[in-house]
Amino acid sequence: MIAKRPPGRQLLLQGNEAIVEGALAAGCRFFAGYPITPATEISEVMSYRLPAVDGTFIQMEDEIASMGAVIGASLAGVKSMTATSGPGFSLMQENLGFACVAEVPCVIVNVMRGGPSTGLPTSVSQGDVMQARWGTHGDHPIIVLAVSTTQDCFSITVKAFNLSEKYRTPVVLLADEVVAHTREKISLPHAEEVEVIDRIRPNMPPDWYIPFENNSRGVPPMSAFGDGYRYHVTGLIHDVRGFPTQRPDEIVPFMDRIFRKINQHFFDIQMVNTEMVDDAELIVVAYGSVSRSARRAVREARERGIKAGLVQLITLWPFPRQSVEPILRQVRAALVPELNMGQISREIKRINQGVARIETISRIDGHLITPNEILTRLLRI
Amino acid sequence: MAAVTKLVHKYLRHDKKFPNVWCPGCGNGILLGSLIRAIDRTGLQKDEIVIVSGIGCSGRISVYVDFNTLHTTHGRALTYATGVKLGNPKLHVIVIMGDGDATAIGGNHFIHAARRNIDLTAIVVNNNIYGMTGGQYSPTTPYGALATTSLYGNIEHSFSIAELAVMAGAGMVSRGTVYHATLLDDLIEKAIMKRGFAVVEALSHCHTQYGRRNRLGGAVEMLRWQKDAAVRIDKAKSMSPEELNGKFTIGVLTDRDLPVYTEEYQKLRESARAMMSGAK
Amino acid sequence: MDSHAAGEARVERYEIRLSGSGGQGLIFAGIILAEAAGIHDGKFVCQTQSYGPEARGGASKAEVIISDHEIDYPKAIKPDLLLAMNQKSCDSYFFDLKPGGMLIIDSTFVKQLPTTRAIGIPFTQICREKLGKEVGANIVALGALATLSGVVSLSSLEAAVRNRIPRGTEDYNMKALELGIESAKDARRFRTETELYEDTSD
Numbered sequence: 001m002i003a004k005r006p007p008g009r010q011l012l013l014q015g016n017e018a019i020v021e022g023a024l025a026a027g028c029r030f031f032a033g034y035p036i037t038p039a040t041e042i043s044e045v046m047s048y049r050l051p052a053v054d055g056t057f058i059q060m061e062d063e064i065a066s067m068g069a070v071i072g073a074s075l076a077g078v079k080s081m082t083a084t085s086g087p088g089f090s091l092m093q094e095n096l097g098f099a100c101v102a103e104v105p106c107v108i109v110n111v112m113r114g115g116p117s118t119g120l121p122t123s124v125s126q127g128d129v130m131q132a133r134w135g136t137h138g139d140h141p142i143i144v145l146a147v148s149t150t151q152d153c154f155s156i157t158v159k160a161f162n163l164s165e166k167y168r169t170p171v172v173l174l175a176d177e178v179v180a181h182t183r184e185k186i187s188l189p190h191a192e193e194v195e196v197i198d199r200i201r202p203n204m205p206p207d208w209y210i211p212f213e214n215n216s217r218g219v220p221p222m223s224a225f226g227d228g229y230r231y232h233v234t235g236l237i238h239d240v241r242g243f244p245t246q247r248p249d250e251i252v253p254f255m256d257r258i259f260r261k262i263n264q265h266f267f268d269i270q271m272v273n274t275e276m277v278d279d280a281e282l283i284v285v286a287y288g289s290v291s292r293s294a295r296r297a298v299r300e301a302r303e304r305g306i307k308a309g310l311v312q313l314i315t316l317w318p319f320p321r322q323s324v325e326p327i328l329r330q331v332r333a334a335l336v337p338e339l340n341m342g343q344i345s346r347e348i349k350r351i352n353q354g355v356a357r358i359e360t361i362s363r364i365d366g367h368l369i370t371p372n373e374i375l376t377r378l379l380r381i
Numbered sequence: 382m383a384a385v386t387k388l389v390h391k392y393l394r395h396d397k398k399f400p401n402v403w404c405p406g407c408g409n410g411i412l413l414g415s416l417i418r419a420i421d422r423t424g425l426q427k428d429e430i431v432i433v434s435g436i437g438c439s440g441r442i443s444v445y446v447d448f449n450t451l452h453t454t455h456g457r458a459l460t461y462a463t464g465v466k467l468g469n470p471k472l473h474v475i476v477i478m479g480d481g482d483a484t485a486i487g488g489n490h491f492i493h494a495a496r497r498n499i500d501l502t503a504i505v506v507n508n509n510i511y512g513m514t515g516g517q518y519s520p521t522t523p524y525g526a527l528a529t530t531s532l533y534g535n536i537e538h539s540f541s542i543a544e545l546a547v548m549a550g551a552g553m554v555s556r557g558t559v560y561h562a563t564l565l566d567d568l569i570e571k572a573i574m575k576r577g578f579a580v581v582e583a584l585s586h587c588h589t590q591y592g593r594r595n596r597l598g599g600a601v602e603m604l605r606w607q608k609d610a611a612v613r614i615d616k617a618k619s620m621s622p623e624e625l626n627g628k629f630t631i632g633v634l635t636d637r638d639l640p641v642y643t644e645e646y647q648k649l650r651e652s653a654r655a656m657m658s659g660a661k
Numbered sequence: 662m663d664s665h666a667a668g669e670a671r672v673e674r675y676e677i678r679l680s681g682s683g684g685q686g687l688i689f690a691g692i693i694l695a696e697a698a699g700i701h702d703g704k705f706v707c708q709t710q711s712y713g714p715e716a717r718g719g720a721s722k723a724e725v726i727i728s729d730h731e732i733d734y735p736k737a738i739k740p741d742l743l744l745a746m747n748q749k750s751c752d753s754y755f756f757d758l759k760p761g762g763m764l765i766i767d768s769t770f771v772k773q774l775p776t777t778r779a780i781g782i783p784f785t786q787i788c789r790e791k792l793g794k795e796v797g798a799n800i801v802a803l804g805a806l807a808t809l810s811g812v813v814s815l816s817s818l819e820a821a822v823r824n825r826i827p828r829g830t831e832d833y834n835m836k837a838l839e840l841g842i843e844s845a846k847d848a849r850r851f852r853t854e855t856e857l858y859e860d861t862s863d
Contacts, residue, residue, distance in 0.1 A: 052657035
């Protein structure tokens with residue numbers, strides 16, 4: 001059903017619908033997907049929105065195929081996206097690794113549901129944080145962002161496309177069942193107000209084009225198939241021309257570069273929101289829908305005279321160490337509530353190095369952590 | 382010989398990556414020759430062509446030719462090709478896969494690409510074995526044959542790739558061999574020019590892994606078998622089932638006009654535009 | 662800090678839970694209510710619903726949170742208003758209701774009330790008798806809910822209903838909305854009488 005739109009750009013949208021709006025605003029014109037709860041609405045809305053803007057939607061035979069098609073379309077020069085949930089995200093991992101190594105920009109939305117396996121298909125979870133970082137085999141760089149509100153679903157999706165285009169890398173957008181299905185009022189900016197970044201295309205004569213050149217940014221210009229720059233794309237480790245190589249003197253610079261292009265631009269990539277941390281003695285580190293519970297808990301703690309603060313992570317990977325570490329040095333304790341057995345809290349403990357006391361709340365029963373659970377713990381610490 | 386050299390100079394990448402990875406006598410070289418001759422005859426520009434390949438011996442073809450080339454993951458070449466074609470429908474996308482690539486790990490993608498009748502050319506190089514990994518049985522290894530994973534004889538039954546493609550809905554399906562190289566040139570050329578999903582099953586030989594283990598001789602003997610066992614499709618029509626026992630047909634098995642996915646999608650776009658502008 | 666009385670201009674956080682059995686259109690009603698308050702009244706809104714197996718049959722629910730400020734936790738903590746369209750949902754969710762919160766029930770189906778303060782209106786029966794069908798009982802209930810709580814303006818509610826319903830059902834649904842508003846006015850009179858009676862009996 002195509003809902004008629006109220007006047008103006010203020011809309012009541014589900015998170016999943018706002019992700020579609022963000023993708024379209026960022027210039028996404030290709031979507032391949034396979035039905036899966038709780039991400040299906042993204043496919044449904046894409047299926048009627050994309051063809052109307054000269055884009056393409058295709059429902060593939062599985063998630064492996066969806067990820068393959070997304071990479072193919074991006075190589076043809078079209079900004080591309082897929083959306084899935086746990087089981088489908090597992091199936092995408094091999095081709096996701098291809099996108100990392102062949103440096104193909106694309107956005108993968110994972111609306112997290114309870115796992116492992118078929119798990120809790122209709123329940124909220126944050127169990128795929130580590131999978132998003134390490135899911136595909138081999139050492140590889142990747143960018144992972146987490147959304148918490150419908151407005152985020154729009155703006156962070158735009159950001160995901162921009163980062164993927166700028167750094168020629170797949171970007172994983174982690175949503176969860178609560179964010180995906182909550183309807184909120186959002187204000188959609190007009191097209192000209194949205195900052196959209198496109199991949200840099202080569203402008204030199206084709207003979208001069210070195211498709212995987214090690215330049216100062218670490219990100220070579222990317223030609224689309226058919227643009228006159230014929231080159232080879234492979235998942236094998238390759239030399240600067242894209243041809244497979246086994247030579248250590250070509251392998252090492254390649255691997256160094258694909259890590260460097262992310263690390264070198266760390267401050268452009270890391271996004272963290274802080275609230276009331278300046279004088280905080282206790283902080284809550286949260287992301288996704290849990291950060292909303294945390295925000296309420298921190299405000300209620302403040303009303304009771306507790307100096308609490310909130311650190312909301314938007315960039316999960318590369319882990320925003322530079323933002324979080326100084327805060328850990330200033331507080332007495334940090335509480336990390338998450339809907340898994342402790343995935344980001346491991347990272348917090350790693351960078352904390354025993355400076356502050358780290359407490360965790362793990363909830364894996366398919367329900368969102370409530371503000372009261374967090375507040376109760378804050379009162380006890 | 383001069384004509385061959387001319388084509389080699391025109392279409393092969395000679396800046397790097399030769400000699401190739403294939404064993405002396407391999408059918409992949411003949412197939413590569415057929416592919417180049419067929420493309421040359423179509424008159425298409427190099428920039429208009431995308432070669433997508435999977436993983437395996439045949440998968441390495443893409444690195445040697447001077448087109449837009451994409452060497453994908455194992456079994457998934459058709460999915461990448463689907464994305465490329467939909468991303469830029471003006472491109473001619475030719476997909477090269479092996480038998481294990483297309484019908485085992487990629488079997489699902491193969492039948493669904495055929496079902497959609499998406500405008501791609503799919504060349505399946507069938508040598509009845511996983512060659513690159515050292516000779517394990519594939520979905521086209523004959524019953525009883527020996528492989529490194531069927532040392533007691535293969536107890537599985539093989540697919541007929543071409544017939545599978547016909548049943549799944551491909552617009553054009555043909556079968557050739559690397560022995561009948563000039564026929565193969567024709568079949569590939571027709572497949573490239575066909576609107577819709579066009580499959581060419583190219584029977585090849587792996588004397589290193591399959592022939593040796595099953596005492597079928599070297600490359601020459603295996604090519605001779607292709608010559609003897611192949612029957613042109615028009616000739617097969619007048620032959621009895623007894624006469625056809627142990628033989629296989631070559632030529633264009635199916636050529637039909639079915640709705641093509643890419644063209645259907647263009648129509649869908651027009652109705653979507655009309656509906657969405659009406660809704661506003 | 663949680664809430665002010667319904668109907669006041671400033672709303673800190675007002676939580677509404679609409680409950681009943683799957684098929685009674687409660688999620689749809691939640692979306693309309695959220696759109697009325699969010700888009701037409703200009704408030705912040707957050708609408709969630711039961712999802713998956715629990716959304717079918719039994720006790721299905723939709724929640725709407727309305728606030729003048731950005732909404733943090735998206736789900737109801739202690740609902741200020743509970744609409745129960747069947748007995749099971751009334752029994753399941755009554756204890757979540759904030760003390761002094763408003764309970765509105767569909768007296769067509771809810772025969773055992775947990776409190777005498779409950780406002781009972783036979784939404785489904787009204788719909789069936791006046792419009793000939795039970796479809797639309799959710800819209801009747803919305804009309805009553807808005808009138809009794811004042812949490813959204815009736816003009817906004819009408820606009821949201823018109824925007825969300827299928828084309829060609831405008832007359833039917835406007836009638837349903839009107840019936841809901843009328844029924845609430847009657848119920849309010851009835852409630853006042855009951856309360857007076859309760860006061861004198863003490």
